[in-house]
Amino acid sequence: MKTVAIVGASLAGARAAQELRAQGFDGRVVLIGEEPHLPYDRPPLSKAFLAGTASRESLDLLDADDLASLDVRLGTRAERLDPAAGRLVLSDGDLAADGVILATGGRARALAGTESVAGVHVLRTLDDALALRDELVPGARVVIVGGGFIGAEVASTCSGLGLDVTVLEALPTPMARVLGPELGSICARLHGRNGVTLRCGASVAGLSTLSGRVTGVQLETGETLPADVVVAGIGMVPAVEWLDGSGLEIGNGVRTNTGLVTSLPNVVAAGDVAAYGPAETRHEHWTNATEQASVAVANLLAGQVVREYQPSGYVWSDQYAGTLQLAGHPSPGDEVRFADGGPDDESFLATYHRDGQTVAVFGFNNPRGFGRLRRQALRRPMPVG
Ligand SMILES: Cc1cc2nc3c(=O)[nH]c(=O)nc-3n(C[C@H](O)[C@H](O)[C@H](O)COP(=O)(O)OP(=O)(O)OC[C@H]3O[C@@H](n4cnc5c(N)ncnc54)[C@H](O)[C@@H]3O)c2cc1C
Numbered sequence: 001m002k003t004v005a006i007v008g009a010s011l012a013g014a015r016a017a018q019e020l021r022a023q024g025f026d027g028r029v030v031l032i033g034e035e036p037h038l039p040y041d042r043p044p045l046s047k048a049f050l051a052g053t054a055s056r057e058s059l060d061l062l063d064a065d066d067l068a069s070l071d072v073r074l075g076t077r078a079e080r081l082d083p084a085a086g087r088l089v090l091s092d093g094d095l096a097a098d099g100v101i102l103a104t105g106g107r108a109r110a111l112a113g114t115e116s117v118a119g120v121h122v123l124r125t126l127d128d129a130l131a132l133r134d135e136l137v138p139g140a141r142v143v144i145v146g147g148g149f150i151g152a153e154v155a156s157t158c159s160g161l162g163l164d165v166t167v168l169e170a171l172p173t174p175m176a177r178v179l180g181p182e183l184g185s186i187c188a189r190l191h192g193r194n195g196v197t198l199r200c201g202a203s204v205a206g207l208s209t210l211s212g213r214v215t216g217v218q219l220e221t222g223e224t225l226p227a228d229v230v231v232a233g234i235g236m237v238p239a240v241e242w243l244d245g246s247g248l249e250i251g252n253g254v255r256t257n258t259g260l261v262t263s264l265p266n267v268v269a270a271g272d273v274a275a276y277g278p279a280e281t282r283h284e285h286w287t288n289a290t291e292q293a294s295v296a297v298a299n300l301l302a303g304q305v306v307r308e309y310q311p312s313g314y315v316w317s318d319q320y321a322g323t324l325q326l327a328g329h330p331s332p333g334d335e336v337r338f339a340d341g342g343p344d345d346e347s348f349l350a351t352y353h354r355d356g357q358t359v360a361v362f363g364f365n366n367p368r369g370f371g372r373l374r375r376q377a378l379r380r381p382m383p384v385g
């Protein structure tokens with residue numbers, strides 16, 4: 001293999017580039033990213049960077065040595081994959097490659113029909129964060145649609161800036177799909193304790209605007225919540241549209257086997273875009289992107305599956321003064337047991353149980369205890385989902 005092209009210059013792409021070198025590939029590595037920025041880390045975009053306490057440089061994912069070993073094409077979009085010809089069609093010309101790593105992640109889902117309304121934001125990219133940060137001025141009333149990880153983190157940051165914040169969640173409990181109802185309701189209480197209004201079971205009917213700028217969020221009940229800034233935290237859509245006609249199987253993302261190899265042997269996928277195994281499982285978390293990059297590269301270089309992907313299911317989230325940590329694969333019906341502290345404490349640990357097994361570990365504000373419990377309770381890889 002002489003040239004490996006990595007499409008998507010973010011976390012999975014940057015880690016794949018590092019893994020190629022670490023795993024001994026000494027050919028040409030072309031890293032293609034449609035954003036104009038060098039690869040940067042996204043988690044701070046809803047936390048310290050949004051609050052204005054982290055610099056742009058602190059987000060860098062690659063250092064000068066990494067960059068010197070790569071051909072980095074920024075502001076370049078991959079428009080088509082033509083496997084028969086062994087080439088990618090890029091926005092600035094064609095590229096021949098004998099191995100391809102798909103790391104295109106996804107795009108933030110916007111509230112339908114709001115793309116051109118001033119004051120309405122999504123948060124996925126550095127440019128999104130800069131645009132939102134500019135509007136978080138004293139006195140701004142912020143309404144966040146979606147009480148998942150991103151919505152909760154933006155709420156936390158905005159409340160730290162002293163703003164008036166409301167979170168709208170469609171389900172009865174925020175984050176119940178990831179954490180289950182019991183721990184989801186603890187996250188709900190966190191908002192209240194920090195002066196943020198959480199409205200569960202809330203459906204958005206539309207926006208009120210004046211001269212092209214948002215002034216409020218209309219609910220299905222007929223009520224309108226005044227808003228100067230609206231943030232949609234309603235998930236992401238895998239960036240796969242450019243692969244139409246490539247012959248690759250596309251479903252919940254780019255379909256791969258459990259070794260992250262697509263239906264084409266010299267094309268692998270990693271990160272938020274990869275839908276692996278028979279269940280087409282996709283994870284949208286930082287650790288997954290880094291772990292998958294390593295497995296995908298190993299299998300690409302070997303030309304066969306020499307490593308299966310075993311997800312650790314590790315996720316963290318910083319909300320208010322606390323850190324939430326989760327490892328494993330909980331389901332909403334699992335039994336939750338508190339291991340150290342309880343739901344009303346400033347810090348606690350909990351475990352999830354299913355069919356006599358511990359399937360996940362959760363920690364709130366207790367990183368050391370979480371690490372210890374995780375090592376003890378999750379020795380064997382757990383089944384996903
Ligand atoms: C605001 C925010 C906060 C987060 N916080 C946490 C956290 O606290 N904990 C946690 O575990 N996870 C967190 N995450 C999730 C984590 O950042 C993602 O899982 C991770 O970024 C996924 O990396 P990726 O490289 O797979 O995809 P992405 O980061 O989405 O990168 C994909 C890249 O591919 C580019 N691209 C797409 N299509 C093309 C194309 N056709 N041609 C060229 N380039 C293309 C995109 O522009 C993008 O730069 C957060 C995410 C966000 C957005």
